[in-house]
Amino acid sequence: MTAIFIWARRFAAYRALTELLARSPLARLALISIIPLAWIVLANLAPLVQMFVISFYQTYPLAEGAAPEFTTRHYFAFFERPLYLSAFARSFIFATLVTALTLAVMFPVAYYIAKVAPRMRRVRLLLLVIAPFWISEIIRSFAWMLMLSNRGAVNSFFSFLGYSGPPFELLYNNISLTIGVLYLTSLYMLLPLYSALEKIDDRLLEAAADLGATGFSRFTRIILPLARDGILTGCTLVFLLVVGLYAMPVLLGGPSNTLFASTIGQIFGRAGDSWPLGSAFSMILIFVALAYVGVFMAVLQKRPGRRT
Amino acid sequence: MKVNLNRRTLLRGAGATGLAALAAPAIIRPAFAQAGELNVWSYSGFITDDFRQRFEEETGIRLNIRMVTDQGEQFNLMAAEEGNYSADIVCCAGHRFYQFVDAGFLEPVDMDKMTAWDRIEPEYAEANWVSRNGERWGVPLVVVSTGLLYDSQKFDKPTSWDVMFDPANAGQTTYQIQDFFQIAMNYLGYDGSAASYMDAPEQAQEAVNATRDFLIEHKDKVRRYYDAATEIQQMFVNGDVSLAQAGSGPSAQLIIDGFPAGYTIPEEGGLAYAYGFNITRNATNMDNAYTFLNALLSSPENGAEIVRSTGYASVISGTGELLTPEERAVLALGAEERARLSWVDVETAPFIFDLIDTAAEEIRAA
Numbered sequence: 001m002t003a004i005f006i007w008a009r010r011f012a013a014y015r016a017l018t019e020l021l022a023r024s025p026l027a028r029l030a031l032i033s034i035i036p037l038a039w040i041v042l043a044n045l046a047p048l049v050q051m052f053v054i055s056f057y058q059t060y061p062l063a064e065g066a067a068p069e070f071t072t073r074h075y076f077a078f079f080e081r082p083l084y085l086s087a088f089a090r091s092f093i094f095a096t097l098v099t100a101l102t103l104a105v106m107f108p109v110a111y112y113i114a115k116v117a118p119r120m121r122r123v124r125l126l127l128l129v130i131a132p133f134w135i136s137e138i139i140r141s142f143a144w145m146l147m148l149s150n151r152g153a154v155n156s157f158f159s160f161l162g163y164s165g166p167p168f169e170l171l172y173n174n175i176s177l178t179i180g181v182l183y184l185t186s187l188y189m190l191l192p193l194y195s196a197l198e199k200i201d202d203r204l205l206e207a208a209a210d211l212g213a214t215g216f217s218r219f220t221r222i223i224l225p226l227a228r229d230g231i232l233t234g235c236t237l238v239f240l241l242v243v244g245l246y247a248m249p250v251l252l253g254g255p256s257n258t259l260f261a262s263t264i265g266q267i268f269g270r271a272g273d274s275w276p277l278g279s280a281f282s283m284i285l286i287f288v289a290l291a292y293v294g295v296f297m298a299v300l301q302k303r304p305g306r307r308t
Numbered sequence: 309m310k311v312n313l314n315r316r317t318l319l320r321g322a323g324a325t326g327l328a329a330l331a332a333p334a335i336i337r338p339a340f341a342q343a344g345e346l347n348v349w350s351y352s353g354f355i356t357d358d359f360r361q362r363f364e365e366e367t368g369i370r371l372n373i374r375m376v377t378d379q380g381e382q383f384n385l386m387a388a389e390e391g392n393y394s395a396d397i398v399c400c401a402g403h404r405f406y407q408f409v410d411a412g413f414l415e416p417v418d419m420d421k422m423t424a425w426d427r428i429e430p431e432y433a434e435a436n437w438v439s440r441n442g443e444r445w446g447v448p449l450v451v452v453s454t455g456l457l458y459d460s461q462k463f464d465k466p467t468s469w470d471v472m473f474d475p476a477n478a479g480q481t482t483y484q485i486q487d488f489f490q491i492a493m494n495y496l497g498y499d500g501s502a503a504s505y506m507d508a509p510e511q512a513q514e515a516v517n518a519t520r521d522f523l524i525e526h527k528d529k530v531r532r533y534y535d536a537a538t539e540i541q542q543m544f545v546n547g548d549v550s551l552a553q554a555g556s557g558p559s560a561q562l563i564i565d566g567f568p569a570g571y572t573i574p575e576e577g578g579l580a581y582a583y584g585f586n587i588t589r590n591a592t593n594m595d596n597a598y599t600f601l602n603a604l605l606s607s608p609e610n611g612a613e614i615v616r617s618t619g620y621a622s623v624i625s626g627t628g629e630l631l632t633p634e635e636r637a638v639l640a641l642g643a644e645e646r647a648r649l650s651w652v653d654v655e656t657a658p659f660i661f662d663l664i665d666t667a668a669e670e671i672r673a674a
Contacts, residue, residue, distance in 0.1 A: 061387040087673040149546035172532040255530045258672045269380035
């Protein structure tokens with residue numbers, strides 16, 4: 001390795017670069033951050049900016065040689081049809097419920113791994129939870145379809161037990177969608193929770209117990225407050241993931257589970273000049289979701305006043 | 309040479325890198341234009357593995373195939389490419405190709421280069437769904453009918469679309485909203501082709517609204533709205549649905565594979581349309597595109613392979629003679645059922661599909 005650096009010093013450009021880096025902290029910062037910054041700007045921000053601009057176009061794609069005309073009518077179109085509002089509200093309600101459900105399901109799991117399981121087993125348990133996420137969301141959705149269909153594993157199991165009635169309709173409805181999405185989001189809740197719970201000093205809990213605090217009291221007055229940052233991060237991640245979810249609701253949801261992201265997908269999927277409308281709706285979804293999360297974080301981050 | 313690298317030169321370098329990134333599409337585009345290649349967007353089964361192997365061996369042209377599943381997907385991909393199309397050939401439906409033509413995405417067919425055009429069955433070669441503005445815009449490939457697919461263990465051959473809205477069949481039906489919409493309009497007594505509404509847009513809107521409201525009212529009968537044809541087969545095999553508005557292709561494949569199902573055109577009628585291959589405007593590999601299209605049409609063997617891989621009827625002359633009697637029986641509709649089919653009207657399609665697309669969004673969102 002050293003030989004490579006010695007060899008590279010033969011080149012004036014390399015020498016100039018190392019000299020610049022040696023004397024300028026700003027250059028060092030620029031060098032370190034240029035790739036992540038370029039990634040954020042090009043891969044994340046640029047498409048959003050483009051979508052924001054298109055949302056104000058009268059029509060898109062533009063005819064050859066035509067200059068764009070601008071309008072705000074696509075934003076107002078959102079309020080013109082109650083059906084769009086209902087899909088929008090459905091998305092937020094669903095995302096809120098799924099976030100709460102994921103928290104309720106994953107908190108005990110995270111607590112078990114962080115506090116109850118022997119230290120030697122924690123990594124193995126985490127790997128066990130993470131392993132299914134090496135497979136793509138789509139394939140996992142198909143796996144759920146095989147499990148939940150009328151001739152799937154669950155209904156076959158009931159038949160095996162002697163049940164002879166009509167099959168349980170578990171697929172293409174709220175049941176399949178909630179199961180699938182909960183499975184999808186569990187990791188995003190688990191990791192921040194585990195990280196927060198793992199940092200809680202066990203001696204605090206022991207001291208509280210010695211002083212007569214009940215299990216419930218230790219949970220509400222020590223564990224929950226100290227895990228607050230993990231809960232906040234997990235809920236934010238899960239909510240933002242679910243509110244914009246597209247593929248899984250399309251695969252596992254039914255005709256009455258259309259979420260707003262699917263509505264946007266339909267608009268973009270239309271062969272015609274529907275991009276401005278789809279872009280405007282996407283912007284509305286992004287801004288309202290961020291505002292919703294912002295309020296949620298502001299409320300939860302508000303620390304109670306110190307007692308004297 | 310000593311390079312004096314300071315903050316300014318570093319920023320210049322970063323700027324140049326950014327410009328290079330912005331220019332990347334222009335640099336990348338010529339990469340598509342390699343002499344021995346052809347970039348095709350196709351539905352599954354339209355280019356069979358056997359044909360591909362023969363074509364590549366005989367011509368030395370490598371086919372780069374991207375699978376697509378619907379018309380909107382292709383349209384939006386092409387719109388995003390803003391004239392620098394990565395595809396030389398795309399796959400348009402006969403009743404949707406006008407959108408691609410009007411958007412300027414396609415190249416009219418140069419009939420002097422289409423040496424195998426006479427291998428197309430005459431009734432399809434001159435159909436109005438390949439012509440627009442006095443030009444031919446594509447090569448027809450397969451013909452599709454849209455009818456009722458039913459589980460023959462649960463239903464005797466239904467004669468009406470009534471079964472799709474029968475409360476007894478709640479949760480057992482599926483359809484593709486846009487494809488079913490015109491059938492539902494006919495079922496309700498409106499003009500699904502919209503030919504009679506051409507001078508009365510208010511009437512068309514009323515008919516579409518009434519049909520939309522009817523389909524929303526009967527949403528509880530629907531197990532799922534599907535998008536891709538293969539989803540119907542999957543839902544039937546898994547036992548999730550037993551009635552579907554379906555294309556002839558996936559229906560025929562399901563029946564040929566031995567699934568207990570039947571396919572019929574109910575008395576209120578069904579629709580017929582075609583799929584074809586279309587050359588993109590200023591296609592990079594234009595000559596290869598014509599070589600490909602001529603090769604595809606040149607032999608009924610290619611048509612028979614497409615029929616077996618898609619279940620759709622081929623427009624290539626002589627294909628029927630290469631099919632087995634069983635295949636012909638499944639693929640052929642009786643005279644009475646054929647008479648119930650109406651071709652999607654290319655002239656009214658732009659008008660009515662704009663209304664239907666919006667109604668479909670509303671049905672899904674409801």
